[in-house]
Amino acid sequence: MSENAGSEQLELIRTALPKAPRAAKAAGEAAAASDPVAAVVVDTGLAHLDRPFEYLVPEALADTAVPGARVKVRFAGQDLDGFVVERKAAADHEGRLAPLRRVVSPEAVLTPALLEVATQVAARYAGTLGDVLRLAVPPRHAAAEKALSLEPPVPDPLPAADGPGPAWSRYPAGPAYVARLAAGESPAASWLALPTTEPESDWPAALAAAAAATVAGGRGAVLVVPDHRDVARVDGALTAALGKGRHVRLTADQGPQARYTAWLKVLRGHVSVVVGTRAAAFAPVRDLGLVAWWDDGDDLHREPRAPYPHVREVLLTRARVEGTAVLSGGFARTVAVQQLVDDGSLRPIAAASVRGAVPRVRVAGEGHELDRDPAAASAHLPSIAWRTAKAALESGPVLVQVPRRGYVPSLACQTCRTPARCTHCSGPLAVGGRAAEPACRWCGRGVGRFECRQCGGRELRSSVVGARRTAEELGRAFPGVPVHTSGAGAVLDTVAATSALVISTPGAEPVAEGGYAATLLLDAWASLDRPTLDAGEEALRRWLAAAALTRGAAVGGQVVLCGAPGHTTIPAVEALVRWDPAWFAQRELADRAALSLPPTVVMAAVSGERRAVEAAVAQTRFDEDVERLGPLPLGDDAVRVLVRVPLDRRAAATSALTAMRAVRSARKEPVSVQVRVDPPDPAS
Structure with missing residues (x-):
């Protein structure tokens, strides 16, 4: 952002600012003898007021209005919360100052280091200091403040440490x-x-x-x-x-x-x-x-x-x-x-060698041998996965990771495999339970008679089987084996070392005593086929997290990845088999650099109603090396514009976005826009 452009935007902000608080001191109220001026960050929630304001410190509050303390101040006709960030001898403001209303607590909760960190975080993400402070400092609880001793207790001696430990x-x-x-x-x-x-x-x-x-x-x-x-x-x-x-x-x-x-x-x-x-x-x-x-x-x-x-x-x-x-x-x-x-x-x-410590990983397709393994067919498992689980159950629990929760969360045409959509709202169709009929996940309407929009087919198939349906099928395939589920609403922390099937969604896998004898990673393609920038990275992370709960290959631990495409080499699958996440990360980063994608560049998303977004982007005084992508439609009249800049221009770009937000706030623009720096997935 050029110096002239920055000055113009700052002048716009100044002209829209409310007058600095001006009020005569209360009758008979004397100012503090030492450092009678307090700089206060006021929680206004407005981007153009994201700066300290000066207040008079009454003598009665001289000892409690310390830097970092919570205070109440009068601002724009109402009492607002704030933090004292500085005490000083003289004010920069030429007029009379409004006094602090009261000190909520003399506890200096906003330390100098925390204030500096919050300021830098706000600048990095084109946010406001007030927003970061709401995340950083928890709400006050008076009873907790009074109950806890001011002086720290004398701690017990540290347990003796013998080197770095195992x-x-x-x-x-x-x-x-x-x-x-x-x-x-x-x-x-x-x-x-x-x-x-x-x-x-x-x-x-x-x-x-x-x-x-x-x-x-x-x-x-x-x-x-x-x-x-x-x-x-x-x-x-x-x-x-x-x-x-x-x-x-x-x-x-x-x-x-x-x-x-x-x-x-x-x-x-x-x-x-x-x-x-x-x-x-x-x-x-x-x-x-x-x-x-x-x-x-x-x-x-x-x-x-x-x-x-x-x-x-x-x-x-x-x-x-x-x-x-x-x-x-x-x-x-x-x-x-x-x-x-x-x-x-x-x-x-990293470890010098991983062999023996990590489980053996095998990759299976989606097929099963009907004559040889009818149980595998009934469980919708590849034959190798069914046989691995059957053998592993003799020595301990088996973990089954399912990428989706629910029963059958996704349906498709049996003939052409096109995802099935609702005729009313175009939402995805799903089956909620064993006896339930297919219905829309968005509007809840039943399907009635299905007809594929692409080929005219009238039969449905499951695209992805959810955790509850998987538990049913595996229960039938392994009669007499206990089946536990862990997922949304009922997450298990641990399971015993006894024979059992544990069906879990990613991130909800319980820890097994002594490790799992085997782990099955189902529907690999569903994890890899997500329409996000980090699909491969996230799939590998989930697979490794589950596989890490499995016994090492030295004691017979095995992992079977089911449903991976077999017609091509996929880096995430190769990294899992070799247990080489560093190689995958290096490869992925090189690909991102070649395509100018995050994190090798800075990406920011400006989202909202179309006219508001176009006006906001036009108001932002970017440097010449800023690239604008879009607008991308988000539904109804909402759009997103992506801004891409080199890494060394991050500060200039976020400063320009911060100034734009301040100008729109000062002008009281009726429609707001969302600014998000480093969005998790720029396209979503």
Whole structure:
């Protein structure tokens, strides 16, 4: 954005701003003797007012209106929440200042480091500081604030550590990484975890060992994992590594009091380690020394609220601001993390050899031998998958990963395989239960008499079989074998080591004691054929996560990938068979670079009503090297325009988008537009 263009947009904002708060001091109310002016970030929710405003600090509030405290201020005729970000001796505003209404709490919840991180995150995603602060600082709970001691307790001594432990000894670079953490250094690494059925060597133990080494070096750690089941596993490992009382759990699904109590324990220095979901990414750990996150590709790491930051970027920003070590772990590696490895920001940590530790992977098509394996036909399984499961059930449980939940979530024409659509709303047709008739998933109308729009065929077939239908079919194919399901609404945490079939959707796989004897990955084509940019990456991540719960090949563990196309070589399938996620990530990143796709470029999406989007894009003062793609129709009158810029022009592009949002907010445009930087899939 040029200097003149930027000045023009800023002038537009200034002319639309409400007058700075001007009110005479209350009668008899004296200003604070020292630093009587407070700069306050006011929660207005408006992009053009996303800056600090100056207020007078009354003498009665001089000791409590500290930087970082929550306050109430008068703004535009109403009382609004805000944070004091600075106290100073003189105001920049020439008129009289309105006084602070009251201090909600003298607790300095907005630390200088947290403020800087939130400011940088807002700038990176073309958002507002207020939006990020709502994500970063949980709502106050007065009872929790009063109940928790101000002084941190004296912690028990750390359990004795004998070297890096078994979890990190499996990697050539692991012991050195842990030793540098204990020495107070700040190494940065991308860690490809090696699966194991031994809890003391598994990835939760490795994260706990890294945190323990950081604490031994006199610093704290933030560990972020996708969901509450992962939190529970790492929580147990941290208790074993640190002892009780040295860490807290912090998740968005905790009650208000429990969450705020955990937050205060971190803020007041009662604990130095926090584990949680994305809500923990901003936890104000004192003397932070390590930020770590597990399974970068899990979509739970992406905040669904504006400005939609990813945990990875929040933690990397914290690492830059606070000078911490970095650890990104997973069984797979995303292209975004691979890019950090390629540019030297992260150093790779991986096992020297995976053979024996990982299960044997075999690929099966969709066919079955009717005469030889009638049970396999009744279960709609390839023969090799049925025989593998039958043999494995003699020594333990078998995991069956199904890519879709429900019964039969997708139907197609039996003749031409065209997806079946509703004649009323064009929604997809599905079967909701064993005795149910096909109906539309959008409007709920029944099909009646089906006729294919392409070929005129009148018969339907299942495109994808859901988890409930799979459980029924496998129950008939393996009579007498217990069948458990894990998915939406009923997610299992663990299963016993006894013979059983466990039907699960991706991400809901329970941990089996001693590992699964075998794992079947069904409908591979359904995972690979998703119309998204990261279809192959996401398919491999899901397959590896399930396969990692299986016993190693050295003790007979097997994985069968069912339904993969057999007429061509597919990189994601090859990476699974070879257990080589680094090779796949490098290949995928090279393909993205050749096509100028994220993360090798910066992509932003401007979405909304057509006229509003066209006006917003026209108002944005981009540099000449910005490429506009679209508008792409989204349905009704909604469209999306994609903006693509080189990586080194990220700051200029996001600054231009931020200024555009501020100008539209100042003008009170009747129709809003959504700006999303780094959308998960630009085409969707």
